[in-house]
Amino acid sequence: MEHMGIEPDRLQFSWVSSAESTKFVKVVTEVTQAIKELGPNQNLVKTMPEVA
Amino acid sequence: MLSYIDKIKEISKRLLKEGQVDMVIGFRKGTLPMMNEPHFARSPEAVEHFVWDSNCGINLCNYLTSRTEKIGILAKGCDSRNIVTHIIENKIKRDQIVIIGVPCKGMIDRRKISAMFAGEIGEVIEDDNTITVKGKGFEKTIDKKDVLQQNCALCIHRNPVIHDEMVADAIEEQTDVDRYTDVREIEALSPQEKATYFEKLLEPCIRCYACRNACPLCYCPTCFTDESRPQWVGKGQDLTDVSTFHFLRAYHCAGRCTDCGACERSCPVGINMRVFTKKLEKDCLELFGWEAGLDPDVRPPLDTYKPGDPDDFIK
Numbered sequence: 001m002e003h004m005g006i007e008p009d010r011l012q013f014s015w016v017s018s019a020e021s022t023k024f025v026k027v028v029t030e031v032t033q034a035i036k037e038l039g040p041n042q043n044l045v046k047t048m049p050e051v052a
Numbered sequence: 053m054l055s056y057i058d059k060i061k062e063i064s065k066r067l068l069k070e071g072q073v074d075m076v077i078g079f080r081k082g083t084l085p086m087m088n089e090p091h092f093a094r095s096p097e098a099v100e101h102f103v104w105d106s107n108c109g110i111n112l113c114n115y116l117t118s119r120t121e122k123i124g125i126l127a128k129g130c131d132s133r134n135i136v137t138h139i140i141e142n143k144i145k146r147d148q149i150v151i152i153g154v155p156c157k158g159m160i161d162r163r164k165i166s167a168m169f170a171g172e173i174g175e176v177i178e179d180d181n182t183i184t185v186k187g188k189g190f191e192k193t194i195d196k197k198d199v200l201q202q203n204c205a206l207c208i209h210r211n212p213v214i215h216d217e218m219v220a221d222a223i224e225e226q227t228d229v230d231r232y233t234d235v236r237e238i239e240a241l242s243p244q245e246k247a248t249y250f251e252k253l254l255e256p257c258i259r260c261y262a263c264r265n266a267c268p269l270c271y272c273p274t275c276f277t278d279e280s281r282p283q284w285v286g287k288g289q290d291l292t293d294v295s296t297f298h299f300l301r302a303y304h305c306a307g308r309c310t311d312c313g314a315c316e317r318s319c320p321v322g323i324n325m326r327v328f329t330k331k332l333e334k335d336c337l338e339l340f341g342w343e344a345g346l347d348p349d350v351r352p353p354l355d356t357y358k359p360g361d362p363d364d365f366i367k
Contacts, residue, residue, distance in 0.1 A: 003239070003331050004299055005247030013366045027367065043247040046292040 130312035132212035133345025153215030158204030302328030
């Protein structure tokens with residue numbers, strides 16, 4: 001995905017067990033933080049054609 | 053390489069006469085210079101149409117998918133690796149095919165040659181190391197190694213990896229080539245630069261799917277691009293859809309692509325879509341130490357689990 005021009009932080013993988021609530025919260029906070037810093041995705045966005 | 057043809061004909065005739073195979077797949081002269089086309093010889097007489105020169109770049113393995121008859125097939129290094137992949141993926145049985153190995157010194161890139169001349173090329177004559185191009189008002193002899201397809205110039209598996217017959221002795225493999233200079237150049241770009249680079253690369257794409265059709269790996273009965281329920285990817289010229297098609301097609305070739313160059317060769321607008329498959333090939337080599345199609349008895353990396361598989365991307 002990085003090779004296609006998607007920023008490295010935009011796609012993240014994590015392994016969280018259903019018993020690891022604190023890890024889940026931590027991961028979610030970190031991911032949202034990282035994505036907010038990157039701002040909205042600009043690449044590979046499809047715009048609908050304008051119809052009269 | 054030109055001297056192979058007698059031996060190719062001899063072997064093919066023998067196989068057909070003895071009934072070992074129902075047909076032999078090879079090449080015959082195309083209607084245009086530098087455009088050889090596949091030829092399916094079903095009788096010893098039809099073998100006479102076979103040719104072998106530096107325009108046999110089409111990957112013949114593409115014609116083996118799910119065939120039921122006994123087939124003799126000419127195989128260059130890359131073709132033979134695709135045949136191995138076909139055997140691994142149960143698309144053809146090993147005992148059904150007779151592989152006639154052809155050591156390959158590289159195929160020429162007709163686009164490079166066409167770009168050198170303003171007029172139409174009428175005739176192309178080659179000998180072992182040079183190509184003579186003739187047209188209206190011009191004639192020029194060029195060095196063959198200057199006009200090789202890029203993947204052939206970087207090839208490290210010129211000899212067939214499996215074969216039943218060989219038309220000539222194995223030739224020396226290239227060892228001093230750096231296969232991934234172009235991939236590394238792209239890797240060094242920033243995400244935005246990469247996006248722009250691919251946007252520019254794919255702009256001329258007309259979605260003709262010639263790359264998919266020429267590829268021996270693309271044998272799905274219904275391709276994801278053709279499906280309409282559900283429609284995975286838009287069918288128009290929208291750049292997002294075009295990129296999605298190319299990215300996905302490349303992903304489907306991960307760990308399977310042998311860099312035979314059939315996709316690039318078939319592209320009517322000359323897009324080098326091999327930059328995608330080559331990146332995956334490089335990753336496979338670096339992460340799993342895997343090169344596709346070398347051994348029919350080893351399962352590919354995406355098919356096997358090993359505790360040591362790299363997982364640094366999982367946090």
